[in-house]
Amino acid sequence: xxxxxxxxxxLVQSTFISLLLALSIQVxxxxxxxxxxxxxxxxxxxxxxxxLTIRAQLAPxxxxxxxxxxxxxxxxxxxxxxxxxxxxYLGMATISFALFxxxxxxNGGELTGGATGLFGAISTLTTTHVVAISVVVVLLLAASxxxxxxxxxxxxxxxxxxxxxxxxxxxxxxxxxxxxxGALGACAGGxxxxxxxxVSPETxxxxxxxxxxxxxxxxxxxxxxxxxxxxxxxxxxxxxLQVVGDWQLVVYGVLVAAAAVWVPGGLLGLxxxxxxxxxxxxxxxxxxxxxxxxxxxxxxxxxQLAALGGxxxxxxx
Amino acid sequence: MTAVDGGxxxxxxxxxxxxxxxxxxxxxxxxxKAVDGVDLTLETGRILGILGPNGSGKSTLLAAxxxxxxxxxGRLTLDGADYGRTPPSRLAHxxxxxxxxxVRLLPDLTVLGNVQLGADLRLGRGARLRELVRRxxxxxxxxxxxxxxxxxxxxxRPGELSYGTARKVEIARALAGRPRVLMLDxxxxxxxxxxxxxxxxxxxxxxxxxxxxxxxxHDVSMMVDTCDRLLAMxxxxxxxxxAPREVVRDxxxxxxxxxxxxxxxxxx
Numbered sequence: 001x002x003x004x005x006x007x008x009x010x011l012v013q014s015t016f017i018s019l020l021l022a023l024s025i026q027v028x029x030x031x032x033x034x035x036x037x038x039x040x041x042x043x044x045x046x047x048x049x050x051x052l053t054i055r056a057q058l059a060p061x062x063x064x065x066x067x068x069x070x071x072x073x074x075x076x077x078x079x080x081x082x083x084x085x086x087x088x089y090l091g092m093a094t095i096s097f098a099l100f101x102x103x104x105x106x107n108g109g110e111l112t113g114g115a116t117g118l119f120g121a122i123s124t125l126t127t128t129h130v131v132a133i134s135v136v137v138v139l140l141l142a143a144s145x146x147x148x149x150x151x152x153x154x155x156x157x158x159x160x161x162x163x164x165x166x167x168x169x170x171x172x173x174x175x176x177x178x179x180x181x182g183a184l185g186a187c188a189g190g191x192x193x194x195x196x197x198x199v200s201p202e203t204x205x206x207x208x209x210x211x212x213x214x215x216x217x218x219x220x221x222x223x224x225x226x227x228x229x230x231x232x233x234x235x236x237x238x239x240x241l242q243v244v245g246d247w248q249l250v251v252y253g254v255l256v257a258a259a260a261v262w263v264p265g266g267l268l269g270l271x272x273x274x275x276x277x278x279x280x281x282x283x284x285x286x287x288x289x290x291x292x293x294x295x296x297x298x299x300x301x302x303x304q305l306a307a308l309g310g311x312x313x314x315x316x317x
Numbered sequence: 318m319t320a321v322d323g324g325x326x327x328x329x330x331x332x333x334x335x336x337x338x339x340x341x342x343x344x345x346x347x348x349x350k351a352v353d354g355v356d357l358t359l360e361t362g363r364i365l366g367i368l369g370p371n372g373s374g375k376s377t378l379l380a381a382x383x384x385x386x387x388x389x390x391g392r393l394t395l396d397g398a399d400y401g402r403t404p405p406s407r408l409a410h411x412x413x414x415x416x417x418x419x420v421r422l423l424p425d426l427t428v429l430g431n432v433q434l435g436a437d438l439r440l441g442r443g444a445r446l447r448e449l450v451r452r453x454x455x456x457x458x459x460x461x462x463x464x465x466x467x468x469x470x471x472x473x474r475p476g477e478l479s480y481g482t483a484r485k486v487e488i489a490r491a492l493a494g495r496p497r498v499l500m501l502d503x504x505x506x507x508x509x510x511x512x513x514x515x516x517x518x519x520x521x522x523x524x525x526x527x528x529x530x531x532x533x534x535h536d537v538s539m540m541v542d543t544c545d546r547l548l549a550m551x552x553x554x555x556x557x558x559x560a561p562r563e564v565v566r567d568x569x570x571x572x573x574x575x576x577x578x579x580x581x582x583x584x585x
Binding site for chain 1: 405452490
């Protein structure tokens with residue numbers, strides 16, 4: 001076990017960092033905001049943490065925290081800037097935000113280390129820290145999916161007009177989403193930079209958009225759990241797929257395409273559907289007012305009669 | 318059951334007092350005058366019905382009154398104060414609730430969740446946090462569910478409901494916020510006759526309890542039976558207003574509804 005842990009430590013760390021990165025895209029998507037700004041924030045977090053660690057020998061939590069705050073502020077400003085955009089256009093605008101930060105890093109001179117990046121960001125950040133931070137983040141996000149908080153986000157995603165008429169300030173929810181996404185991305189970036197002790201324009205590039213999106217599409221976009229499933233699969237898959245060698249990318253492509261076409265809700269959506277169906281089949285009498293075709297089919301004759309307006313109907317009237 | 322008692326307003330409202338007024342309301346899209354010069358007054362505890370053929374601007378008027386579309390011209394007041402620049406999401410907090418012409422339930426929430434959505438604006442931070450730990454149903458939600466008779470369906474998803482039932486859930490959602498003004502856009506469209514009568518009865522009971530309502534409907538006999546006043550529209554313009562029976566007998570209304578001039582000439 002101990003030997004396994006040591007040899008797989010990097011993968012364990014990557015899983016949690018990927019999870020946070022994926023969440024920085026999943027949180028906006030859940031609110032119907034097609035934003036990849038989290039990837040740009042990843043760059044902000046990575047560089048801020050590395051610079052503060054190398055130059056000021058700041059404690060890792062402070063260095064990462066500074067990046068989180070900075071990215072949250074940038075996220076807010078970005079939200080104001082792209083307030084009128086949505087859908088594909090918003091997606092493009094936020095991708096260019098990420099690319100812009102890459103260019104900035106490459107041309108940042110001494111501060112960012114140019115194209116070679118920064119080295120020697122040695123800190124006391126441990127895997128335990130990473131796991132602890134991730135657990136706290138996941139707990140908070142899980143809470144945001146429940147109760148009135150969850151309903152609010154659902155309404156903003158599914159039907160902004162309806163949300164407005166129900167008293168939800170859609171613009172404010174969207175701005176918050178950018179702030180949270182920025183903080184999550186920066187947290188992932190900062191932790192990664194300090195664990196690897198290095199950051200370069202290459203490591204914060206466009207490929208992160210693909211990685212994060214892949215995890216969410218396959219895992220499921222509507223919950224943190226989907227991002228978690230995706231993060232686990234795509235962090236560990238390469239080591240599993242070593243046997244197929246160069247065909248790895250093909251397997252990737254097929255997986256993502258299959259998920260996008262046949263399982264739009266991701267693996268999580270698939271599991272939830274299954275669970276719901278199981279529960280529906282256990283429900284004995286379809287309540288009156290349920291649509292006939294979708295009502296669960298009762299197993300025996302007595303139940304069928306009841307479903308057709310037997311005792312249940314009388315009780316109701 | 319004291320029921321929908323005008324939301325936060327403590328004192329019993331006086332029936333017939335003007336709550337919400339629109340003056341010379343106009344919404345133009347380029348050259349198209351969807352709504353053009355409509356005056357209306359919603360009075361406490363009364364139902365104003367808006368009648369008119371398809372495309373006559375009823376839904377646009379509702380969107381204008383709820384600030385979902387900007388006014389080209391005109392003035393909107395709530396309790397005498399202009400609300401023409403109030404953000405639409407604030408209106409719900411001021412007691413205005415509405416339903417839409419089409420079913421707009423959230424597919425991933427249960428019936429209960431959808432109804433709760435209507436009451437969430439009244440939850441304080443404490444109540445929101447408590448709900449994370451323990452599921453609870455506020456009394457307003459419970460009451461809205463009972464009044465609309467969807468209590469047996471709380472665990473179902475909107476996709477599993479019949480059309481008429483889904484519309485009832487929407488009314489429940491609107492009531493769950495305990496509004497003092499309720500605007501309904503064709504609430505009984507797609508319902509069968511017993512369901513229509515049920516809804517009409519509910520609206521009348523709510524009115525008697527003091528709820529101010531604006532009702533857009535196609536069913537003329539239901540409108541006559543339910544509304545205190547009718548406003549008839551055609552092509553964005555008001556063509557008649559007054560007591561329901563008089564409005565439906567108005568020649569201009571007859572013409573708008575029956576379409577052809579020849580029809581009216583033939584009747585004479």
